[in-house]
Amino acid sequence: MAKLVSKVYGDALFSLAVEENKLDEIWEEVRAMRRAISENPEFLPVLCHPEMDQDKKMSILEDVFGGKMSEESMGFLAVLVRKGRLGEILAVLDYFDEQAKEYKKIGVVEVSTPIPLTDAQKGQIENRLMQVSEYETLEMQYRLDESLLGGMVIRIGNRVLDNSIRSKMETMSRQLFKVKLS
DSSP states (O other), X not given: OHHHHHHHHHHHHHHHHHHTTOHHHHHXXXXXXXXXXXXXXXXXXXXXXXXXXXXXXXXXXXXXXXXXXXXXXXXXHHHHHHTTOGGGHHHHHHHHHHHHHHHXXXXXXXXXXXXOOOXXXXXXXXXXXXXXXSOSEEXXXXXXXXXXXXXXXXXXXXXEEEOOHHHHHHHHHHHHHHXXXX
């Protein structure tokens, strides 16, 4: 259900941003909302308290975001309040962010390796991915995963390129179990 809610409201805000030719502006506001909510963990639970009425919620949102957000973003927040969907705002903002990145051809890449990579190695990986992908820009995220033993795992969106030694060993193990000795 939450996924459907984030899609419906995220698509609505995204469509409005593109239609009004304000994608960059609204995208920055979405990031600012996300930061504000993340940096203040008590903010959302207070806003979503069942005893707080819609007028009070809007008053708080106006105090926090009023004058700093566009009319479109404030209207979006008002719709979430009116429809009782403020509790799903983080999922909606995340969905909007994903849609904006897809629209702008920005790929989010996670590279897992068992040891830290040098800047030169990171540059080679990024250059190769730019050659073989349809993205114009890449957001690279590197993380250590000592369970890989060697090699690397690259995740781009919903695709996984697993060239790790652990993966190769698991494949060999499965193949060995299929061998029948007579």
